[in-house]
Structure formats: structure tokens, C-alpha cells
Amino acid sequence: MDSNSRSDSLITSIPNGKVRNQARHYLEQATENLLNKETLSAANLSEMNHVLNAWARQKNGAAYAEQLIKKVIDQRMAGNENAIATTDMYNALISSWVPSWGDGKMTTETALACAERAEAILRYMQSEYESGGEIRPNIKSFNTVVKAWYNSASPIAPTRAGRILKWVYEIHTKGTNGPDFRPSFYSFSRVIELYSFRNCATDADSTLLCAERAEEILEFMEELAYTGNDVNPTYRYLRPSVSLYNAVIAAYAKCNSMSSSSVNVAKKAERLLHRMIYLRKHFHQTDLHPTVLSYNSVINAWSKSGCKTSAAKRVETILNYLEDSCNLVNPDKYSYTTTIDAWAKSGDPLAAQKAQNILMRMENNIDVTPNTISYNAVLNSWSKSPLRDAPRKAEDLLRKMQYFYNTGINSEAEPDMISYNTAIMAWAKYRQEDAATCGQSAEYLLNECEQLHKMGHAKYAPTVFTYNTVVEAWTKSYHPNAKRGEMILERMLQASSDRDDLIPDAYGFNSVIQAYSKLGTPASAAKAEELLVRMTELYEEGNEKIRPQLYTYTTVMDAVGKCGTLNAAKKVEEYFRAVVRRYEAGQLDLKPDTVCFNSLLAAYRSAGGKEGAEAAEVWLERMEEEYSIVEPNVYSYNHVLVAWANSGAENVAARRAEAVLKRMTAKGVKIDAFSYNSVINAWSKSSRPKKAQKALSIVRGMDALYRRGNKDIRPNAYSYTTVINACAFSNAETATMRSRLLGIAVAALQELQSSPRYGPANHITYGTFLKACAKLIDEDDEMLRKVMIEPVFTKCCQDGQVGEFVLRQLRVAAPDDLYEKLLGEYAATSNLSSSVKCAVNIEDVPKEWRRNVKEKTRNKKWKNRGVAPRNPLPKRSRS
Incomplete structure (x- = not known):
């Protein structure tokens, strides 16, 4: 057999000069002597067999082995009948090509070539052999090639070894290599391990x-080893071992450790576990007992299946x-910790x-001692819990770890920085x-860490x-304390001057801003600007991590x-x-996005006045035309709509707002109820004589669109209340x-009350209607006032919507006798002979009348709708 190019290249790579040890020197001398023999004798061939086996165990021995086999073949072709290359010789040659990574010089490419x-x-x-030759490969020959692929660490190794x-098996079934040629357990196990552990797969x-x-x-091994309800004596040796089942279970668990989690993968892993148990029970395979690794791999597969609660229950x-207690396998730390x-x-x-x-079950198990990782997993659970006492539970557990470690109860429970x-x-x-509770508790733990560090605990x-x-903790509570947050930020900056490993980043600054x-x-805005300047200075001094981000600028804006x-x-x-300038100068992460644009639009919206509305619309047009990469969204348009509605430009605001709404439709923007309500509001504040009719027609248009399936344009109490407000402030x-x-106001109220899906009329609705009655019904027409006001106020009481606004408007709108009738004992006059109506304290009316009043709902909900959602702060590593 001729040597190929690979063997020739490896021959040249054999090191010249001084040999490393006597054994290799002997092999080189023996090889040289054999190669220089003119005729190989039987004794020479026996010696060659030993030398080949020795080279098979040496690094870089394949090239020598190739030369020796070539010598035998050449002698045979020259007529030397003693020169016979045996199967053992070839097996030694194959073995010499098995990749070895021991010296650290083997590369992936070389291993693949071997x-x-x-x-x-x-x-x-x-x-x-199949052509009539004398050299018959035996199962060792094939096993050695499987080993070569196993050691190659090549992505194609599982496929090639599988082939x-x-x-x-094909040779075995055909009987080509004789009756003693049978597949070995070694080949099966190595191929399974290749597919399970050495597959080089990079995706799920x-x-x-x-x-x-x-x-x-x-x-396939099971099919060969088991027949019917018994073991097949022919292939008994192929019964899969526990380690092989564990390998496949672990392979499935690895799938769920990657990006694509699946309950089906976990089920497949658990099915293998049950197969082991079934074979042990029904086929009396006493050595096929699942180990704790078997169970842990299934637990791992379920824990990463993405099924959340159902997965946790299964684990x-x-x-x-x-x-x-009847089970022969006991859980270990991994079992408990993964379940946690x-x-x-x-x-x-x-x-x-x-x-x-x-x-607690882990602590009560005398065979298992919880360690820091176990406790940290529970701490992590408390940190994510919505329960009211979750933070205190977390801190209590931290104190428990400290107590156990300091008293020697559990030397493995020492808290680390992840714990804190x-x-x-x-x-x-x-x-x-409030911020005081959260911030003080968090700061106390920080103080503790700083003190421990000063005492020498690095x-x-x-x-x-x-x-x-x-x-x-200080800045994200219901009542944020930006000043205290800034103080902690300054402590970090001061500490970083003494520690090379403490490099502040933008996250803390962004939180305070x-x-x-x-x-x-205005004062808080000035503080935000100061922090931005500070970040810029620190960045220019060399701290790359603290460079202001787009989020930073947007929040300051x-x-x-x-x-x-x-x-x-x-x-x-x-x-x-x-x-924009920084982005154009090369800071690509500062590319303005829709949220950044919306912050600018919101600023002009808040500025008020016609000039602010015009500026907002100009920037919206620039956003549409000049910045085509960043498309305006519904919030962008809503800012402009609100700007016009609140501009005070009574003659033009409504028309300009309606024009913006039409642009939204033309550009395919998904309009919402807030958009329409803003236009209705603009009409309500205009000086046009038919503004109430226009507002009602818009609301009815919303109603028609909603009924046709557009769920984003559902009218609400604000929509109808604004129509009523337009009636109250029309120049009649x-x-x-x-x-x-008055008829329009009545129609608006009745349409709202007859459409439960749009939400109930609230105290603002009822109060505005009473205001409309006061303005639109002549004072001397007491009968009409009574007819309009009494049933509305009665319904207001039934709905639990009697608020301060309602009482004020009722006092203005209702005739004296009706006022006293409706409020009964809660209405009084300052003098029995006086007809002046006295105000009624809201706390004096029955709670049932005011049970559903939410005085701040209007300001919070209606003021903030249309403001673009803020970008979340980036995620951070906990260590």
C-alpha cells in the first residue's frame, strides 16, 4: 500500500536531532534497521509487529508505521513469501493514526486528517479482503476507526462514526467477515456519546x-438486546448501560439549556428515565438502576423547558x-438547587x-448540606416575588446564612456578593x-458590605x-428620592477612585436622571442636566462605560x-x-429614535400656546419627511394633537388638529381613541358656533368604527364628557x-349611559352636564331645570359618582327647593330666612353616593395618555 500525501507530510514533521528518550531512540533504530533489510525474514516480521504496536502508542508514530507497512507490501510484491502484512499489523497502523491531544500541539485540521x-x-x-485478499478486518479494526473519529473533535465526527x-452491522448481517464478526458495545457507546456530548452543535x-x-x-441496541419479555442471548452484551441512558437524557437537557426551550424535549428525557425503570422491573436488569445523575438530568430538562409553573411542579x-425512602437513589445538592x-x-x-x-427540606436532609448557591437560588426567588413581605424574607434568609456560617452550623452557607x-x-x-423603606434597607446592606470590605474581606x-x-431602590419606588439616589452615586464615584476594579457605568446615572x-x-430638570454634564466629563476623562446613551439624552429632554x-x-x-450632531459624527448608538423625537414633541406640547403647537407640528413634518428612517408613531401625532387642543388658538386649533388626524389616516398610522378625543377637545375649546355638533359627530364616528371592529377607537367617558363640555361653553x-x-348634551349623556362597553359616566361627566344645564337653561325656567337635573343627580347617586365637582355644579344649577330636596338633611342655609344655598362638604354625603369617585383619575389618565413609553434601563449582571 502506497503512502499518501498526509503520511508524507507527517514524515517531514518528525523532529530531527536529539531524541527525547531511550524508548523512542530504540524504536527509531529498530525501524531504520528493518527498513534497511533487503529481505524480511519471519523473525524480522515478528519484530516488526512489536515495533508497529509500539509506534501506535507514540505521538507522531503514524509516519513510521506507514513506512514499515509499505516495506512489507514492497517485499511481498518482490516475491518474499514471508512478507505478509497481518490484520494485527494494519490495526496497529490504524491505531497510530488515532488523534491524540495530549501534547497540546494537535489542531482540529490535523485531527480530522488523522x-x-x-x-x-x-x-x-x-x-x-472482499476482492480476495488475505487481510480480513476484524471488529477491532472498526472500533479503532470509531475511536479515531471520537478523538477528532470534528463537527462531522458523529456522522462519520455513525456510518x-x-x-x-451490514457486514455482520451479511456474514462477509465471518461468523465471529459482530458489532461491539464499544462502537455503539462511542457513537452515542459522540451524538450526545461531542456533536459540536451550536444551536438548539x-x-x-x-x-x-x-x-x-x-x-436499536434495545431491539437487539431484548426480544419479547426476555433478554436476547445472542446480543446480551449490547444491553445499554445506565451511562448511555444518562448520556442521551443529558443531550435532551442540553437542548433546553439553549435558546429553544420545549416541553416535548423534557418529556423525551423523562421517557428515557421511565424506560430504564421499566427494563429493570420487567426484564430483571438489576444493574440498570437510574442514578441521581439520571434524575438530575431530567430535572434539568424540565427546569429549562420554558413551561414555568407546570415545569416547576413536575420538577x-x-x-x-x-x-x-423506598427509592435506592437519594437527591443531592443539584437536585434541590435545580428545583429551587x-x-x-x-x-x-x-x-x-x-x-x-x-x-427547608434540603436543610432537614442529613445527607445533603445546602451551600451558598442553594441559598442564593432562594434569594433570587424572593427578589422576584410580588408578595408584600418578599424583601424582608430575602434579608431574613441572608441573615440566616450569616448565622449558620458564623456559628459553624453550616460552613458551606457563607454569603457572597451575589447573596448581598x-x-x-x-x-x-x-x-x-415608599422610598424611605426600600432605599434605607438597601443602603443598610450596602453599608454592611463596605464595612466588611474595609475590615479586609475582599x-x-x-x-x-x-x-x-x-x-x-431610592429612585424607582412609588415616591422616588432622587437626591438620596444621587448621594449613593457619588459614593460609588468616590469608591472608584480607590479601586481599579470598580468602574461606574451609565446605569446609575440614568436611574437618578x-x-x-x-x-x-425646573429645579429637578437642572439637576438632570448637571448629571448629564458630569457623565460627559467622566467619559472624556477615559471611562467608556459611562458615555451618555440615547436613553440618557432622551430622559434629560x-x-x-x-x-x-x-x-x-x-x-x-x-x-x-x-x-443628531453626535450621531452624524460617528456615534451610531445615538441615532435618534421615535422615543427621542417624541420627547421633543412632548416638550413643545407642554409649552402650550400657538407657537408651541406650530413648532410641534413643524418637527412632526420633519420627522415625516427628513427622517424617513424613524417613522412617527401614534404617540408622535397625539403629542401634536394635544398641543393644538391646548394651544388657546380658538380660531385655528380645531381645524389644524383635524388636519393632523387626516394625515394619520393617509399615512396608515393606527389611530387610537386618544387621537380622536384630542380632536374632540380641540373642537370643544374652539370659538366656532357649531363646535358641539362637530364634537358629537366625531364621537358618533368613533362609535361606528368601533362597532365595525376597530377596537382601538372605542369611545369612553372622556369622549362624551368633552361633547357636553362643548355644549356648556358654546356661545349661545x-x-x-x-x-x-341642551339637546346635544342630553343625547351625549344618554348615549354614554346606554353603552356600558364605553364605561360608566363618572363624576366629571355628571358635573359637566350640570354645568351645561346651568348655562343653557334660563334661571327663571325652574321647571325645565328640575326636569333635567333631578333624574341626572339621582342616577349620579346610584352610580356612586357624587364628587366635589358634582356638588359645586349642583349648587349653581339647581333651584333652591330642588337643591334642598336632593340633598335633604345635608343641605342647610346659613339663615332660615335666607335663600342662599350653602355648600355641602363631600364628607357629609353618604359614602354610597361617592363610592366610585376617583378624583385624580382624569388628571392622571387623560393628561398622560399619548406620551411615548420610556425605554427600559439596560439589564445588568448581578455579580
Whole structure:
């Protein structure tokens, strides 16, 4: 057999000069002597066999082995009858090509070439034998090639080794290589392991295909080893071992560890576990007992299946089985910790308590000692819990870890910075208490870490995550304390001057800036601007992590824009232009997005006046035309609509707002109810004589669109209330006009009351209707006032919507006797002979009348609708 190019290249790579040891020197001398023999004797061939086996165990021995085999073939072709290359010789040659990574010099390309060469030799042997040659490959020949592929670490290794296995079985079934040629357990196990562990798959789909292929081979082994209800004596040796089942189960678990989680994958893993149990029970395979690794792999597959609560329940069921005293396998730390982690990721409202219960079971198990990782998993559960006492539970658990470790009860429970950071995060994520409680508790833990670090415990050095999370605790609560958040930020900056490993990033600054933005005052806007300047200075000094992001600029723009003046809006425009300049200069992450544009539009909206509305519309047009990459959304248009509605430009605002609404339709923007309500509001505030009719027609148009299936344009109480408000503030000079406007107000109220899907009339609706009655019904027409007011107020009481606004308007609109009648004992006069109606305190009327009043709903909901949602702060590492 001629040596190919690979062997020639490897021959040249054999190191010259001084040999490393006597054994290799002997092999080189013996090889040289054999190669220099003119005629090989039987003794020479016996010696050659030993030398070949020795080279098979040496690195870079394949080239020498190739030369020796070539010498035998050449002698045979020259007529030397003693020169016979045996199967053992060829097996040694194949073995010499098996890749070895021990010296660290093997590359992937070389390993692949070695495996290819080993298989080429095998195929040559089989081809020669089937053509009548004397060299018959045995099962060792095939196993050695499988080993070569196993050691190659090549992506194609599972497929190529699988082909060898299939080839073996075909030769066996045909009887080509004799009756003693049978597939070996070694080949099956190595191919299964290749598909399970060494598949080089980089995505979930490929990993799943490999796992399924491994299971197919495992099932084929079962088919051969088991027949009917008994073991097949012919292939008894092919019974899959526990380790092979574990390999395939682990392969399925690996699939769910990647991006594509699936309950079906977890079910496949568990099915293999049940197959082991079934074979042990029904085929009396006493050695086929699932190990704790078997159960843990199934637990792992379920915990990462993406099924959340159902997965956590399934994992706990498996853990319960492991804890069963009748079971021969006991759970270990991984079993408990993975179950805890499954509950932590489940999203179940009671997940943290369930995780804590698992930890208690772990503590009560004398064979298992919870470690820091176990406790941290429960801390993580509490940090995500919506329960009111979750932060305190997390901190209590941290204290328990400290107590157990310090007293020697559990030396493996020492808290680390992840423990502290997670407890701090539990306080930071809590939203049901004020900033003082959350911030102080988080800051106390930070103080503790800083003190431990000063005492020489380096592992408790607060990280950037620690400081940023305490900042978040102060700035993200219901009542954010931006000043305290800024103080923590300054502590981090001061600490970073003494620590090279503490490099502040933009997250903490962004949190404080956002808190100042929420305050909405000129002073808070100035603080936000100062922090932006500070970030810029630190970035220019060399801290890349603190470079202001687009989110930073957008939040500062929001803060300044909330000042509500035209000068503030112009300053926001300057910030916007600065962002554009930086983007054009090469800072690609500062490319203005829709939220950034909307912050500019919101600033001009808040500025008020005709000039602010015109500027907002100009920027909207630029957004449509000049910045085509960033398309305006419904919020962009809504800002402009609100700007016109609140502009005070009575003569043009309504028409301009309606024109913007038509542009939204023409451009295919998904219009919502807020858009229409803003136009209705603009008409309500206009000076046009038929503004009430126009407002009602728009509401009825909304109603028609909603009934045809457009659920985004559902009218609400605000829609109809605004129509009534338009009636109340229309310039009605004649009785006919006032009567017509009163009819529109009545129609609007009745349409709202007859359409429950649009929500009930609220206290603003009823109060506005009473205002309309006061303005549109002559004072001397007491009968009409009574007819209009009494049933409306009675319905208002039934709906529980009697608020202060309703009482004020009732006092103005109702005749004296009706006022006293409706309020009964709650109405009084300052003097019995006086006809002056006294105000009624809202606290004096029955609670039933005011049970549904939400005084702040209008200001919060209607003011804030249409403001673009803020970008969330980026996620951070907890360590």
C-alpha cells in the first residue's frame, strides 16, 4: 500500500536531532534497521509487529508505521513469501493514526486528517479482503476507526462514526467477515456519546437532532438486546448501560439549556428515565438502576423547558420521588438547587415560598448540606416575588446564612456578593412601600458590605451592580428620592477612585436622571442636566462605560420639557440637535429614535400656546419627511394633537388638529381613541358656533368604527364628557341655540349611559352636564331645570359618582327647593330666612353616593395618555 500525501507530510514533521528518550531512540533504530533489510525474514516480521504496536502508542508514530507497512507490501510484491502484512499489523497502523491531544500541539485540521486516514486504511483493508485478499478486518479494526473519529473533535465526527457503525452491522448481517464478526458495545457507546456530548452543535435545533439520533441508536441496541419479555442471548452484551441512558437524557437537557426551550424535549428525557425503570422491573436488569445523575438530568430538562409553573411542579414531583425512602437513589445538592431554581423562574406568585420550602427540606436532609448557591437560588426567588413581605424574607434568609456560617452550623452557607446583591435587589424591585423603606434597607446592606470590605474581606467589595441597585431602590419606588439616589452615586464615584476594579457605568446615572425627570420641576430638570454634564466629563476623562446613551439624552429632554415653557422646549430642541450632531459624527448608538423625537414633541406640547403647537407640528413634518428612517408613531401625532387642543388658538386649533388626524389616516398610522378625543377637545375649546355638533359627530364616528371592529377607537367617558363640555361653553345667543345645545348634551349623556362597553359616566361627566344645564337653561325656567337635573343627580347617586365637582355644579344649577330636596338633611342655609344655598362638604354625603369617585383619575389618565413609553434601563449582571 502506497503512502499518501498526509503520511508524507507527517514524515517531514518528525523532529530531527536529539531524541527525547531511550524508548523512542530504540524504536527509531529498530525501524531504520528493518527498513534497511533487503529481505524480511519471519523473525524480522515478528519484530516488526512489536515495533508497529509500539509506534501506535507514540505521538507522531503514524509516519513510521506507514513506512514499515509499505516495506512489507514492497517485499511481498518482490516475491518474499514471508512478507505478509497481518490484520494485527494494519490495526496497529490504524491505531497510530488515532488523534491524540495530549501534547497540546494537535489542531482540529490535523485531527480530522488523522481520522480520515484511519478510515481510508480500513476501507482499503475491507476492499482488498472482499476482492480476495488475505487481510480480513476484524471488529477491532472498526472500533479503532470509531475511536479515531471520537478523538477528532470534528463537527462531522458523529456522522462519520455513525456510518462506520452502520457499516459494521451490514457486514455482520451479511456474514462477509465471518461468523465471529459482530458489532461491539464499544462502537455503539462511542457513537452515542459522540451524538450526545461531542456533536459540536451550536444551536438548539442541531442539538435536538443529535439527541434524537443518539436515542435512535440506543433504541436499536434495545431491539437487539431484548426480544419479547426476555433478554436476547445472542446480543446480551449490547444491553445499554445506565451511562448511555444518562448520556442521551443529558443531550435532551442540553437542548433546553439553549435558546429553544420545549416541553416535548423534557418529556423525551423523562421517557428515557421511565424506560430504564421499566427494563429493570420487567426484564430483571438489576444493574440498570437510574442514578441521581439520571434524575438530575431530567430535572434539568424540565427546569429549562420554558413551561414555568407546570415545569416547576413536575420538577418537584421528581424530587419527591427521589426523597421517597423506598427509592435506592437519594437527591443531592443539584437536585434541590435545580428545583429551587425552577420555582424561581416559574413566575408563580407563590414561587418564593415554594422555593423556601424546598430549601427547608434540603436543610432537614442529613445527607445533603445546602451551600451558598442553594441559598442564593432562594434569594433570587424572593427578589422576584410580588408578595408584600418578599424583601424582608430575602434579608431574613441572608441573615440566616450569616448565622449558620458564623456559628459553624453550616460552613458551606457563607454569603457572597451575589447573596448581598440579590437581597438588595429585592428591596430595589419592591413597589409597595415608599422610598424611605426600600432605599434605607438597601443602603443598610450596602453599608454592611463596605464595612466588611474595609475590615479586609475582599470578597465583599461592593460592585457596580451593588451601588446601581441601591440607587434604583431610592429612585424607582412609588415616591422616588432622587437626591438620596444621587448621594449613593457619588459614593460609588468616590469608591472608584480607590479601586481599579470598580468602574461606574451609565446605569446609575440614568436611574437618578430618570427620578429627577419624574419630579417635573425646573429645579429637578437642572439637576438632570448637571448629571448629564458630569457623565460627559467622566467619559472624556477615559471611562467608556459611562458615555451618555440615547436613553440618557432622551430622559434629560423629558425632564427639561416638563418645565412647560417655550424656552424649555427650545432647550430640548438644542439637546435633540446635539444628539443628531453626535450621531452624524460617528456615534451610531445615538441615532435618534421615535422615543427621542417624541420627547421633543412632548416638550413643545407642554409649552402650550400657538407657537408651541406650530413648532410641534413643524418637527412632526420633519420627522415625516427628513427622517424617513424613524417613522412617527401614534404617540408622535397625539403629542401634536394635544398641543393644538391646548394651544388657546380658538380660531385655528380645531381645524389644524383635524388636519393632523387626516394625515394619520393617509399615512396608515393606527389611530387610537386618544387621537380622536384630542380632536374632540380641540373642537370643544374652539370659538366656532357649531363646535358641539362637530364634537358629537366625531364621537358618533368613533362609535361606528368601533362597532365595525376597530377596537382601538372605542369611545369612553372622556369622549362624551368633552361633547357636553362643548355644549356648556358654546356661545349661545338665542333660546333656540341654547335648546339645541341642551339637546346635544342630553343625547351625549344618554348615549354614554346606554353603552356600558364605553364605561360608566363618572363624576366629571355628571358635573359637566350640570354645568351645561346651568348655562343653557334660563334661571327663571325652574321647571325645565328640575326636569333635567333631578333624574341626572339621582342616577349620579346610584352610580356612586357624587364628587366635589358634582356638588359645586349642583349648587349653581339647581333651584333652591330642588337643591334642598336632593340633598335633604345635608343641605342647610346659613339663615332660615335666607335663600342662599350653602355648600355641602363631600364628607357629609353618604359614602354610597361617592363610592366610585376617583378624583385624580382624569388628571392622571387623560393628561398622560399619548406620551411615548420610556425605554427600559439596560439589564445588568448581578455579580
